[in-house]
Amino acid sequence: MERAILVTVDFNSRHLEVEAESGELRELARSSGALVVKELICKREKVDPASFVGKGKVEEISDLCLKDKADVVIFNDELSSTQQRNLESACGGNVKVIDRTQLILDIFAQRARSQEGKIQVELAQLTYLLPRLVGKGIMLSRLGGGIGTRGPGEQKLEIDRRRIRTRITRLKRELKETEDRRTLFRKKRERFLIPTIAIIGYTNAGKSALLSSLTGVSTPVENRLFTTLDPLTRKFILPNNQKVLFTDTVGFLHRLPHHLIEAFKATLEEVIEADILVHVLDISTQGAKERSFAVYEVLDELGVKGKIIITALNKIDRIENASVINRFVNEFENSIPISALYKKNLDLLLDKITSIVSSVMRDINIVIPYEKMQMENLIYKEGTVSKKEYRDTGIYIEAQVPYLIAQRINDELSVAKEENGLYS
Numbered sequence: 001m002e003r004a005i006l007v008t009v010d011f012n013s014r015h016l017e018v019e020a021e022s023g024e025l026r027e028l029a030r031s032s033g034a035l036v037v038k039e040l041i042c043k044r045e046k047v048d049p050a051s052f053v054g055k056g057k058v059e060e061i062s063d064l065c066l067k068d069k070a071d072v073v074i075f076n077d078e079l080s081s082t083q084q085r086n087l088e089s090a091c092g093g094n095v096k097v098i099d100r101t102q103l104i105l106d107i108f109a110q111r112a113r114s115q116e117g118k119i120q121v122e123l124a125q126l127t128y129l130l131p132r133l134v135g136k137g138i139m140l141s142r143l144g145g146g147i148g149t150r151g152p153g154e155q156k157l158e159i160d161r162r163r164i165r166t167r168i169t170r171l172k173r174e175l176k177e178t179e180d181r182r183t184l185f186r187k188k189r190e191r192f193l194i195p196t197i198a199i200i201g202y203t204n205a206g207k208s209a210l211l212s213s214l215t216g217v218s219t220p221v222e223n224r225l226f227t228t229l230d231p232l233t234r235k236f237i238l239p240n241n242q243k244v245l246f247t248d249t250v251g252f253l254h255r256l257p258h259h260l261i262e263a264f265k266a267t268l269e270e271v272i273e274a275d276i277l278v279h280v281l282d283i284s285t286q287g288a289k290e291r292s293f294a295v296y297e298v299l300d301e302l303g304v305k306g307k308i309i310i311t312a313l314n315k316i317d318r319i320e321n322a323s324v325i326n327r328f329v330n331e332f333e334n335s336i337p338i339s340a341l342y343k344k345n346l347d348l349l350l351d352k353i354t355s356i357v358s359s360v361m362r363d364i365n366i367v368i369p370y371e372k373m374q375m376e377n378l379i380y381k382e383g384t385v386s387k388k389e390y391r392d393t394g395i396y397i398e399a400q401v402p403y404l405i406a407q408r409i410n411d412e413l414s415v416a417k418e419e420n421g422l423y424s
Helices: 018-031 055-068 081-090 100-111 115-133 136-140 152-191 207-215 258-263 265-273 288-301 322-331 346-359 370-382 403-413
Strands: 003-010 035-043 072-075 096-099 196-201 232-237 243-248 276-282 308-314 335-337 361-368 384-390 395-402
Touching (some): 003 018, 003 055, 035 055, 055 081, 072 100, 100 115, 196 207, 207 243, 308 346, 361 370
Parallel strands (some): 003 072, 072 096, 196 243, 196 276, 276 308, 308 335
Antiparallel strands (some): 361 395, 384 395
């Protein structure tokens, strides 16, 4: 287990309070398997171009590395390649210095299980690494004398860059193929017109616990960040007998690097294509409201606008003061206080989901020609039939069906010359 020193820099321009940011960095480090031996919080007006934190703080970090026998120093902000090299040099050269993005990528690499997840992680890692190769070749070798002389090291640097770009292109192609397969599966799913509900939220908010408690299917539930990396979909039948699909998605994070969002867009398309979003918010944690802002920021990046969002105010079992829960209920529209772990108020959550799904149901009264009997099977499978009569021209049915099925039936019957129409 690597011994880690954590450094959180406060520039007084954060959504989260500095203590919350420091705590989140601690949880990230622990999730990666590191042993946190020291935590530093320092205030700065601006970034030092050479070392990010300034000469005095670098000396302090260097002394702590010797004293606490640290293996790695982790910064809560993204470091440039120059800052990284200077900090490692100041710490004696035998201590790694990484930033928050590298830490997240390391956790992702540990969690990836599916082929798609592994491709996405490698793509994000290489995208992060490519601009940071600048200057590393000079460290390897610069045999020539004089300004601008290219030594073997810089030649190797160019080869490394080219290899990385080639690999990135190949990974993007593989990811596109995976995305196309996912699109085919989604279209197949849409043929049956089953509403989809994506469970979203900040990492470790309790999304997997909610999916497990709702569907009864065992899913990995741990008190660690980014336990779920690959999307997980389970079928569920609502109280009104309507079939839906619940999908657990990768957790969001405050200041989630843009290229990580780009790399995981194939996975996050489950969020884009979902009919309803259930936003799981851990209201027992510090900075819960700021974490909700982070979720909305990622949704904006994904271009998700206008979707129905139900906010599941999770972990109420950890809150003794009822007024705190009531405050969150009043602040968030379509919100239900729950405990996913102890299955508290899940019936209220399902009632809310059922109500919203029912609102997109349509009442139909149609005559189905006898040569189109497959429509009757579809209505019985996906809807609720209230009346059925056999007539000379076909089967008269009054039913309630999902609006997409109503549209499909209407399209198929519009070519027939029946006087009975479809009413919604």
